[in-house]
Structures are given as C-alpha cells and as structure tokens.
Amino acid sequence: MSETVKKRITDIGPPHYEKFLPPVIKANYGKWKYHEILQPGVMVHVSETNAKLFTVRAASPRLLSIDKIRKFADIADKFSDGFLRFTSRNNVEFLMTDETKIPPLIEDLRSIGHPVGGIGPAISNIVHTQGWVHCHSAATDASGVVKAIMDELIDDFTSMSLPGKLRIAFACCLNMCGAVHCSDIALLGVHRKLPEINHDMLPKTCEIPTLSASCPTAAIRPVTIDGKQTVEVLEEKCMFCANCFTVCPSMKLNNSEFDGLSIWVGGKVSNARTEPRFSKLAIPYLPNNPPRWPEAVEAVKNIVDVWKKNARNFERMGEWIDRIGWPKFFKLTDIPFQKEHIDDFKHAGLTYKTSTHLTQS
C-alpha cells in the first residue's frame, strides 16, 4: 500500500453526500410534497413533480459484519439500483422507484433474517451503545438486552397498532452515549458499589487533582496510604456515577454481582403536542441476567402493554402519564414506588408535588 499512496491525504472530511443520492432524490431534492405509509415498513414520498420514492425499512442489530453489509449491497443492486441508507435509529432503508420490486425485496430481506417495519405508530429499533462488546465502562451489556427485548416486541415493529410512537433507548452507563435520557422508555446500566481503588497503581496512572475534581459530589479526597499519595471516597457522598473511572483507570466500578440496569419512562425529543422532556425513573434496579435479561424484558413488556391498553391516539408514554398522573402509572403497572424514586440531587425540590391535584384512587 505504501507504494501506491504517495501523498498523505488529511482533513478532507466526509465525501459529499450527493455522490450517493439516487437520481429521483437529486431531481426532487427539496420538492417533496407529502408521504404516505403504504404498509408496515414501507412508505412513499410524492414530489411536486409527482415523482415517487418508495422506502423499505428493515431491522438491523446495528452491529454488522462486512459479510452482511455486502449482502445489503447485493440486495440494493437487485432492487434499488444500488441505493440505500441507514436511519438515525440504525435501521437500513432501500430507496426505490419501482413499486413492483417491493414484495420481492421484502422477501429477500426476510430470507436473510431482517424483518421490515418500524414506521408510523410502531417501535423503530432500540438505539443502543457498546456494552460488553466494546466498552470499558459498561455496567451491563447493550446488544444482548436489546436483542432480547426486540424479540419480545417484534410484533410492534412489524405492525402499526401502537397508540403513538414508541422510542426505546439503551445506554450501558451514565455516560449515556446517545440520547437515552429523553426516550419513552430508557434502559440505563448502573453501578451500585463504591469504586474499588487500586492504591498501588493510582499514583502512577492518575493525576489526583483532576481525579478529585471529576467527582460531581466532591466525594473524592486525597489521602496518603503507606506513604503513597492516593485518594479515598466518602461513602455517603458517592452515587456510583463512574465519572472518576472515566478519568482514572484505578477507580474501578464494574462489579459482576451488583451492576445491573434501571428503567426510565416518559421522555421525548419531538416537539409534537408537548415539549421535549426527560425520562423519569420507573424501576431503580434490575439485575444483570444474561443471556436474555428476563427481568428487564418482562418490565419493558409490562410498561408497553399497560400504555398500549390505556393511552389515547397519539399519546406518547409521557403524555399518557401526564394525563393519568404518576400514582396511577405505578398502580397500573404494578411497579413498587421506592425511596430511590424521590430525587435528592440538585433541584430535587422541583419534583415534589405542590398541589392537591391527586386522583385519590
């Protein structure tokens, strides 16, 4: 390779997207008039010129082998003149102008294990993070839990019978790669044990002032142990956020027995009807139970089922809870309300109930 590459190219940025747009998009860029969902996972966009663009959306586990990407490329050559894209929620979309090719495309996708769906009032995949596959911070795996949940919710991907959109997101630690904190249902990996401090390594691997400053609650104090400069953690101040571990490898929080995940509900990013808002704590802790995390799957399924049964048309999870109130949410879902549900960090007081608007039943 070094022979063929004469001059090192840098700072070119990504290729221009125009190179990868199908002709129908180039011709109708900015001219789209409306769209219709034709069937689960299939929609048509119609332009001012009456041109039509058909999109077929298929499920993806996000983690893809080059073998599978090549298969997608072959399918794109066969049905969509080689044009395809990925969505912000990691699904794959084939972009076509010939409507008659939709059924055989769907068949081919199915035959390689990729169901079509995720458009309209449906669940559109679970955005997620690296987990045990590739991250050092992970309090739980991501791909495995997501796979187990999607196996359970598959009918809500391949059909459109939900009251509104359902956005589920997964992050394996509080760093939260991705916007999980504003999702209808967010699953969040949590640690629950104090950092295990490696006093031998710490002085060599970490700067103590940076380390102390990294703690949001000032729980980390410099100390000297056996003549070595190191730190201690004030137990009552630690909320297991692992920010210290991010800056210092000698503050290990990963724990095989006590790590697990928490579940948060009612957030959204869309401005439709109600303003964007954070998800709120529904379940403080569920254990890591690989390979299929039955407790987490069951909890998500239960919340989705109760929402499905009780929400009105267009009502997202949080809008539904707004209407019925949190006490009813906990009652209907049969989730116990615990000490952890009451905020005790900054601005906690803003979450206290300061009215008598109580359903009393």
Place this chain on the structure above:
Amino acid sequence: MSEEVKTPKLDDLEKGPWPSFVSEIKTAAKTNKMAKDLLGQLEQSYEDKIGHWKHGGIVGVLGYGGGVIGRYSDLPDKFPNVSHFHTVRVNQPAGWYYTSDILRKLCDIWERHGSGLTNMHGSTGDMVLLGTTTDQLESTFQELTAIGFDLGGSGSAVRTPSCCCGQSRCEWACYDTMKLTYDITQHYQDELHRPAFPYKWKFKMSGCPNDCVASIARADISIIGTWRDDIQLVQDEVRNYSKAGLDINRDVVNNCPGKCMDWDGNNLAIENEYCVKCMHCINAMPKALSPGKDRGAAILIGSKAPIMQGAQLSSVLIPFVKLDDEESYKDLYEVFDAIIDLWCEEGKSRERIGEFIRRVGLANFVEAIGLEPTPEMVGAPRDNPYIFYQIEK
C-alpha cells in the same frame, strides 16, 4: 480457523425473530481471528457478568488527536487477538446515504485491516469500525482517504456532526440539513481532528421540530428547522382525512398546544399567530397540512447527558434564522466562534457549554457573546427576587 469457540450463552441470542448481533460476530469469526476472540471474550463476559475491556489508551494516526478509540482486553493471554482492539470512527456521509459500490469498498478495507465488524452507525453518527491493532491504523486511514473518507471526532473536540435526511426525502424539512451538516463538518475540520476544547462539542441538525436526530437532547448546538408564516393548508384534504375516519376535533384540535385550531366539521381554521410550530397537526394530516413557506431554523444550545452536573436539554439562543445560502452559514459560524472562544477561555476542563452557561448564567453568557436577551430564551422570567442589579454608571 482452527477449533470452534464454544458459546452456549451467546448461542441463545441467535434464536428469535430480531436480527442477531451474535450471528454477525460468528460470521466474521469464520474468517477473522480478532472476531473469533471477540466472540470468546464476550461469552466470558456473559459468564462472568462483567465487561473485559481495559480503560482506553491514546492511539491514533499521525497528525490527528482523535478518531480512534484505544481498547485493550483485560484477558490478553486468553484472547490474544483482541489484546489490542481499537475502534476507528469514520465520518459518515450526511444523511447516512450510500451506494452498494462505496459500501463494498469500505468493507474491503476493513476486511484487510480489521475485525470485519462494524456499527452502522455509532451514537454520534460515525460509521464505527470495531477493532483493530495499532499497526493497522495508518494503512486503514490512508485507504479510507484514498476513497474519499476521513475519520470522525473523539475526545475534547468537535464531534462528527450529524443530521436527519432533511430535504433529500422529507417534505417537512425547513432548511437543507445535509448541506449545512456537510458545510459545518468541512468548516471545523481542524477542530474535529485536533482536540483543543475544554470538552466535547456536538452539532446536530434536524429539519423540523420533530427532531429525528434528537438534537435538543444531545447537541451542544441544536439547529432545528421551523417557519414563521402560516401553515399551508388544503381544506379538501382535511375533509378527506375526516371522511377516512380521523376524529379531527379529538385527535388534532384538542392536541394543539397553541389552542389555535378550530374545526367545524367542514373547515379547519388556524390562528397562525398563536401556532407554536409543534408539528402535531402536520404529522397527523401530512397530505392536508405542511409547514409555511418562510422557513429557517431555531438555534438552541447546551444539551448533554448527565456527566457531570446532570443532564440538560438545549435552550433557545436564536429563535429564528434563515439558512438559505452560504452567507447565512457564515453568520452562524461567527456566533459559534464567539461562543467557542469564550468557552475555551473561561470554561473548566470537562465542562460542556451547557454546564458553563448554567455556571455563569444565561444572561451573562448572552451578553458576553454579544446577543440581546429575548423572551424566547426563557420558559418564564425569574420568580425569585434575588436580583444582581447593575446600575449603569
């Protein structure tokens, strides 16, 4: 490959209707020893209920301070082929559009130099090439640039900007998200590849208030399309929705946050002056309604995940800008550059811009970058009387 890895736990995740990441790893493992050891180590994690990756180290390509995430196994003796298993972030084309041809070229590069495993795509938007060794980084990089791709951002830098598909396919896009994203990415190449900021900095572009890329929740700068004039309305199509069974009063009018709609069974009236551009009625009746013609975007600032002082949503900085040409982009960059300069000067290490603003106060911040305070910036004026009055001399 020699003997097969036994993975009884992971095998269970090959069952069921949803496509399986385990099958993907196994496919790669047939011909790639890194993928094979990844499979083995992951099974071990499922056994032990804990991750087996060590803290990342600093690795990269010459001249860049980011784009590669160092990753090392904590079981290097057992899984030597993932003892070094670094991630390469590749800046995706705006809107995540590809051709079969370019995907094959990318796959060929990754077949030669890495694990054969990818994420399409990472949370920030990059194409993620999962796992390779330090000695493969430079050749991977050179082959990528030879086909027109570059690395994405990491660390305390501009992170790879991303956007919704915007005007390429969506009739609701109020500005050209892909064009702006491409332009921003090119404009900030130096800041993207060479981390020199207090902390990370993300741009996310959504074409309308539906915000399909969640920019309001996770971008330091959220650029969200909106409009100023009247919603475009086709009465006949509204009637068609009604005939087709949509309960317009219950499902549309009563859900309008501006309380500015009226449906008398035949005509839909909108008091556009009070419409807050939420998109609901347009989402519900896409053939009948669409955003107005005087389109642009609102610029919001400061959202982030919890680390360190708690999660934040972006808040309004500029209620409306036109984004029709490169000139308008330049005006935006002037504002961004003023903000970035101030933050680089005054921000603490690992302090996102949103936390910086909370620390110094939005009013002081706005003043420092030369903007006037406007009522759009707040949900409500203050309710506490502890005011730091400053009597002009």
